Amino acid sequence: MMDTTPHPGSHPVAGPATSAVPDLLRAVHLVDVAAPGMKGLALWLAGSGADVTGSVPEADRDSPAVAALRAAGVQVRVGFEPEHVRTDRTAVVWSGVFAGAHPELDHAQVLRLPILGRAAALTAICAQAGSEAVAVAGSHSTASAAAALAAVLDDGRTGWVLNAPAGGGSAGHAGDGRIVADFCPDTATHEAAPPGARQHRPAPHFLHHEPHFAAALILSTGANAPHYEDNIAGLDAAERLARRAGTVVLPTWDNGAKILRERLGDRPGPHVVTVGTDPADTVWIMRPRWTGEDFRVTLRHEGTDHAFVLPVTGRHHALAVCAAIATALVLGEDPQTLAERASAFRGVERSLATVGTQSGITVVDSRARHPREIAQDVTAARMLTEGSLVVVLEPDGIARTSAHAAELGAALGDADHAVLLPVSTPLAAHLAPDPLDAVEQAARQALGAGAVHRVRSGPCEPGPEQRIFETTTEGDLVLVVGTDQAERLGPRLLFHLAAPDVPIPQQLRPARTTPTEKTP
Numbered sequence: 334m335m336d337t338t339p340h341p342g343s344h345p346v347a348g349p350a351t352s353a354v355p356d357l358l359r360a361v362h363l364v365d366v367a368a369p370g371m372k373g374l375a376l377w378l379a380g381s382g383a384d385v386t387g388s389v390p391e392a393d394r395d396s397p398a399v400a401a402l403r404a405a406g407v408q409v410r411v412g413f414e415p416e417h418v419r420t421d422r423t424a425v426v427w428s429g430v431f432a433g434a435h436p437e438l439d440h441a442q443v444l445r446l447p448i449l450g451r452a453a454a455l456t457a458i459c460a461q462a463g464s465e466a467v468a469v470a471g472s473h474s475t476a477s478a479a480a481a482l483a484a485v486l487d488d489g490r491t492g493w494v495l496n497a498p499a500g501g502g503s504a505g506h507a508g509d510g511r512i513v514a515d516f517c518p519d520t521a522t523h524e525a526a527p528p529g530a531r532q533h534r535p536a537p538h539f540l541h542h543e544p545h546f547a548a549a550l551i552l553s554t555g556a557n558a559p560h561y562e563d564n565i566a567g568l569d570a571a572e573r574l575a576r577r578a579g580t581v582v583l584p585t586w587d588n589g590a591k592i593l594r595e596r597l598g599d600r601p602g603p604h605v606v607t608v609g610t611d612p613a614d615t616v617w618i619m620r621p622r623w624t625g626e627d628f629r630v631t632l633r634h635e636g637t638d639h640a641f642v643l644p645v646t647g648r649h650h651a652l653a654v655c656a657a658i659a660t661a662l663v664l665g666e667d668p669q670t671l672a673e674r675a676s677a678f679r680g681v682e683r684s685l686a687t688v689g690t691q692s693g694i695t696v697v698d699s700r701a702r703h704p705r706e707i708a709q710d711v712t713a714a715r716m717l718t719e720g721s722l723v724v725v726l727e728p729d730g731i732a733r734t735s736a737h738a739a740e741l742g743a744a745l746g747d748a749d750h751a752v753l754l755p756v757s758t759p760l761a762a763h764l765a766p767d768p769l770d771a772v773e774q775a776a777r778q779a780l781g782a783g784a785v786h787r788v789r790s791g792p793c794e795p796g797p798e799q800r801i802f803e804t805t806t807e808g809d810l811v812l813v814v815g816t817d818q819a820e821r822l823g824p825r826l827l828f829h830l831a832a833p834d835v836p837i838p839q840q841l842r843p844a845r846t847t848p849t850e851k852t853p
Contacts, residue, residue, distance in 0.1 A: 353492075353507070354383045355457040357424050357447060362417065363387040364427040364437050366409060367398040369504075369816070370451055370520030371428050373494045376505025377458070377512075379406045380492070386410065388417045388437060401503075415440035422446055426454045430521050430759055455494060455514050459544035462512045466544050467660070470516040470574050471552035472560065472567035472589075473703035476681045477650045478552055479515035481657035484678040485671045486513060486664075496520045497681045497700065511547075516574065518560040519702060522730045522757055522817065549578035549603075550660045552653065554589030557703055558736030564589060572596055578603045582660045585609030586652060608659035616659035621651055623716070630655060632662070639668040642676045646685040647713030654678065685713055688823035691830040693807030696823045699814040702729040704740035707814055711747045720808030721749040725801060725822065726772075727815025728756045734768040742775020748812075750804045751776050753787045754797055757817035797822060798829035798837065805830075 358378060366375050366387025379385045379402075386408040393399055394411045402409050410417045418425060418440045425441040426449045441448050449457075459466035467486070469479035476497040483493035483506070492508030496515045554564065554571045561567035571593050575581045581603045583590040597605055608616040617633040627644040628651040641658065643651050654675065661671050680686065681700070688696040695718065699710040707726070715722050724745050728734040734741065734756050745751045753776065756769055769787070776785045786804060788797045795803075797818075801811060811826065813819050825841045 353381045353458075353461060353509070353512075354378065355461045357449075357457055358383055358426075358454060360384040360421055360423045361386075361454075362419070362422045362425045362437070362441075363407075364413070364425065364435070365389060365430065366402060366407060367393050367396060368428050368430065368521050370496045370515075371426070372398055372402065373496065373498070373504030373515075374426065374451060374454060375402055375407050376405050376503060377492055377494045377507050378505075380505070380507025382507075386417070386419070386422070388413055413437050418444065418446065420444060424449055424454075426451060428521055428523075429518075430523055451520065452516065452518065455516060456544060458494070459512065459514055459546065460542040462544070464545060464547050464579070465511040466546050467511065467513045467664070468516050468544075468546045468549040468574060468578065469513065469552070469657075470549060470571060472555050472557040472570070473517065473519050474553050474653070474706050475515055475517035475519075476700070477645070477653040477684060478550060478657045479513065479517075480681050481654040481675070481678050482550065482660055483513045485658055485661045485674045486511065486666065487674060497684070500679050500682050500684075500686060502682075519557065522759055523559055524730055524732050524758060524760055543577055546574075546578040548580040548582060548660055548664055549575055550582045550656055551575060551590060551593065552584060552656065553587050553705075554593055555587075555705070556736075557733075559730070559732040562736070568593060568596070576602050580604045580606060580663055582606045582608060582656065582663065584652065584656050585611055585614055606659065606663050608656050616655075616662060618652065618655045621648060621655075623648065623651075632658060634659070634662045634668075637668075639672065641672050643678070644676065645678070645680040646717070647710065649709040649713065650680060650684065683820065685710060688813075689827045691827045693809075694805050694830055695810045696826055697810060697812050698820075698823055699812055700816055700820075701814050702733070702816065704737050704744045707741065708744035708746070710814065711745060711812065714810060714812040715747045718808070718810035720810060721806070722747065723750045723752065723801060723804050723809060723811045724748040725752045725754065725797065725811060725813045725815075725819065727754040727817060727819040728769065728772055729816060731756055731758050731760060731765055731768060734772060735765060738768050738771035739775045742772045742777075743779050745776050746779040748780060749784065751780055751785045752797065752800050752804065753785065754815065754818060755788065755790065757815060757819075798826050799833075801826055802829055802833060 363375050367389045388410045413436050415436045418437050424447040429450050469475050479495050480499040490508045490510040492506050493513040495504045498504040551571050554568045556563045585607050607614040610618050619631040621630045630641050632639050643654050683698040683700040686698045701707040701710045813822050
């Protein structure tokens, strides 16, 4: 049913739309507006003066994300209903998650409204921003660098649209000048769409201008199903974006970025800056050292050394922050100011973040999706405990899990035990075999058969909390990896560890179920 209840702050709080907002997005409707990536876009648009409406599923009705959107002036409606798309809208934006028919998108077509993917909306915004746009891109693993770049460039006039916010921060913020935009497509659980679905429809013909970025930081170029089926597809996408930038910053710890550097040198193009732990890099990351609480690093740029304290967990996250600082340095920012801002950046929400400790067992969250991200977070978590490491993995999407099953299982190699949850997917039914079988097989090869435990659904099957409880003892660390049910598992696990015989309260139970049944 359509939600027609009035809500405080449900009308735009900004003034008339400013010149920062493209005409196409001045009165826009966002489908699933609280989803990762969409929330940041909505907050930037509303803060810039656009008239923003949006819809969310029933499960998100009372979520903190919806409350934040309404407080920012976004008119949020609960449920996906054709009536939510009004004739006064200039465009409809969607995340690309839905593979088949959708009431609001179908109604937008009936009304002949422009329908844009999130990436197209970001492209239009950056084109409007002109030379003050800064892009963060890659086939995966951009969240830490994008959030860090927004933090170190936050001078009071810089805005940003992020896929994931910094801990305690906002995914979207309107500025009156420069904008930092995370162009990574990995915002939510995207599934491979059947032929004829919306993902395969032509790009909007009404986007007349391509953006020219002041700088582009490109973190990765590898395969990432269903976005890029192989390394070449990821590399081609990165090159297309890089050639629209004045300066391109490439980390030399990524092999794909090295190949991209060679491609960009084939003909005149952007100024290329490298960042890495090699003294030959343009920005040399010297002596990254973990103190147990933060990383202490020195960056050498143009012959001068600059010291930074980075309060993030995981060497790979520290290197991502260094890549963001390198981008800010080549943009001409003051190193001392960057050091002060970087020291306040404590990582991305749910990125190796401690949920709590109960009965001597510590629970840590990870938002990783891609096998490489998962492997890096597992390795980092190994350094956080002297006890056993138990990794709870909720694989992301049928398409991704099917394509990367062997890599996902191998990514758990540094763990002592692995607990596999059902694959997260928005699909109500699917024809593919359960790809978790292949993940389980690869994990058993990496860890041994007795170290891998699978959570199955059914009235007589133990829940994930019980499975995890059975594998842990005092002093262990549990790393919960995933972005759907896994996001809510940490608090439930802590409750179960404290009171194993007490039913978990309703408010801690999953907000929605993940359908994974196969179509007969």
